Amino acid sequence: MPFFLVASVVLALLMDGADPLRDMASQFIAFGCALPLAALVALLLPPMRPLEVTAVRILCGVRAERLADGPAMSWAARRRTALWFVAHLAAGGIVSGMTLSAPPAVIVLLAMPFSKPLQHTAPLWPKAFHGVYGPLAGLALLALIVGTAWAAGELLARCAPLLLGPTPADRLAAAERRAADLASRNRLARELHDSVGHALSAVTLQASAARRVLDADPEFARQALTAIEETTREAVAELDTVLGLLREEDGTDPAAPAPTLDGLDALLGRTRAAGVAVEATVEGRCAGLPPVVSREAYRIVQEGLSNALRHAGPVPVRLQLRVRDGQLTLRMENPLAGDDTGPDPAATAARTGGGRGLRGIAERARLLGGEATAA
Numbered sequence: 001m002p003f004f005l006v007a008s009v010v011l012a013l014l015m016d017g018a019d020p021l022r023d024m025a026s027q028f029i030a031f032g033c034a035l036p037l038a039a040l041v042a043l044l045l046p047p048m049r050p051l052e053v054t055a056v057r058i059l060c061g062v063r064a065e066r067l068a069d070g071p072a073m074s075w076a077a078r079r080r081t082a083l084w085f086v087a088h089l090a091a092g093g094i095v096s097g098m099t100l101s102a103p104p105a106v107i108v109l110l111a112m113p114f115s116k117p118l119q120h121t122a123p124l125w126p127k128a129f130h131g132v133y134g135p136l137a138g139l140a141l142l143a144l145i146v147g148t149a150w151a152a153g154e155l156l157a158r159c160a161p162l163l164l165g166p167t168p169a170d171r172l173a174a175a176e177r178r179a180a181d182l183a184s185r186n187r188l189a190r191e192l193h194d195s196v197g198h199a200l201s202a203v204t205l206q207a208s209a210a211r212r213v214l215d216a217d218p219e220f221a222r223q224a225l226t227a228i229e230e231t232t233r234e235a236v237a238e239l240d241t242v243l244g245l246l247r248e249e250d251g252t253d254p255a256a257p258a259p260t261l262d263g264l265d266a267l268l269g270r271t272r273a274a275g276v277a278v279e280a281t282v283e284g285r286c287a288g289l290p291p292v293v294s295r296e297a298y299r300i301v302q303e304g305l306s307n308a309l310r311h312a313g314p315v316p317v318r319l320q321l322r323v324r325d326g327q328l329t330l331r332m333e334n335p336l337a338g339d340d341t342g343p344d345p346a347a348t349a350a351r352t353g354g355g356r357g358l359r360g361i362a363e364r365a366r367l368l369g370g371e372a373t374a375a
Contacts, residue, residue, distance in 0.1 A: 003034035003041075030120070031093055035086050042078070042085035045371050046071035049081045052088065053164055068166040069174065077167045083165035087284040091152040109138030141224065149319070190360045191242050197357070198306040199235030202274040203228050205309055209275050227273035234270075260294035261286040261321075264301065268319075271305050277312035284323025296364045297321075297328055300372070301356045304332040310357075328370075 010033070015026075036135040042048045049072040056062050072078045112118045112125065119130045129137055166174065210224035238259075259267075265285070268278050286294065301319065308317050312334050320331040360375050365372040 006034070006037060009372060035090060038089050039082040039086045041328045042082040044078075046073055046078065048072070048085060049077065051166065052081065052084060054163060055088075055161045060153065060160055060306070061162050062157055066161040066172050067164050070170075074167060074169050077170065080163045080167070084159065087159060087163070088156060091156055095149050095152050098145050098148060102141055106138045106142045106145075109134045147355065175328050186363065190240055190363065192239070193303075193335045193357065193360055196235050196239055198302045198309075199231050199238075201306045201309040202231050202270060205276075205314060207232070207276045209314070222274070227270065231270055231273075259298050261289065261301075262290065262294070263298065264321075267298070267302060267305070271317075276305070276309060276321060277314075277316040278318065280321070281320045284295070286321070286323060287326065289323065293328060293368055296368055297330060300330055300361050300364055301332070303361050304330075307357050308332070308334045 023045045031142075049068060050070060053067045053069075056067060057064055068077070072081045108118060108125075109129060112129055113131055124133075128134075206224040206228050208227075210221040264280075264282075268280055271278050286297075289297070301321070304319075305317065308315065315334050317332065317334040320329075322329045361374075364370045
């Protein structure tokens with residue numbers, strides 16, 4: 001309607017004798033001029049697509065997954081949106097024109113055989129309509145209105161996915177968003193698994209060892225409980241950091257607070273407090289590593305120690321860390337549980353399975369362009 005009014009005003013100013021408000025021919029000309037104007041508006045305004053998508057979902061019942069999501073940013077998408085907008089307005093104009101003008105004619109045709117005044121005041125109607133053909137023609141006109149409205153709706157519903165559906169660029173952008181979301185969820189899952197999982201494995205072993213020697217060696221049990229306290233305190237701090245990332249709290253640095261290789265000595269100390277004899281060899285300067293490499297390497301070492309705790313128990317672990325020629329190499333070795341003395345009950349208590357730890361290590365290595373192997 002706004003485009004029709006603008007076209008009517010412009011037509012009245014440019015054409016002598018044009019009267020779109022009274023003259024039927026002028027109305028058709030104004031309607032034809034309104035469609036290019038509507039196409040231009042849809043072409044220049046990207047937000048037109050989400051508005052039309054909402055209308056199509058509500059009025060035509062087209063499923064949301066078949067339609068594009070978001071404004072039309074590329075010119076190809078804008079042209080398709082403009083074409084749809086013109087089709088939408090044209091079909092709507094035709095149907096609305098018929099529903100406004102035809103119902104009075106239907107009423108006249110249905111009542112004409114029963115009203116002499118109508119027969120005398122409507123000389124343009126054929127005399128055949130004064131009889132039984134009048135109601136038949138009225139019913140046919142009513143069916144034409146209904147059929148046209150239904151056909152227009154079906155046509156628009158079929159054209160909507162073609163013109164308002166996602167373009168290849170839209171699909172690529174949606175895939176990139178899904179990949180980014182998945183990467184973010186995987187990163188948070190790795191952080192939770194590696195930080196809290198390591199702490200829980202260490203606490204389980206420490207508690208199991210303290211329980212077994214509580215009467216025979218109270219001092220060792222006391223040290224184990226102290227280590228449990230420190231480990232859980234640090235685990236709670238890391239858990240709060242990850243939950244802060246999930247909540248996206250103000251002031252939370254999304255890259256933040258993951259520990260780096262600067263904290264390797266503290267990590268090894270907590271692991272030794274859990275009863276694991278760790279022999280660590282460091283070659284090169286870890287302080288010169290990029291922050292992201294240092295963070296991921298710390299998590300890889302942490303998860304490796306956790307795997308040793310879970311699946312082998314308090315067995316000796318040998319860690320080699322080498323920085324040379326711009327490359328970082330990590331190597332961790334430990335004997336299997338029960339190689340000499342049978343299965344360790346603490347390892348049995350800590351073992352949870354699942355395989356997520358090794359998968360997380362491999363993902364972290366791939367993020368840095370490296371690789372991880374386990375044997």
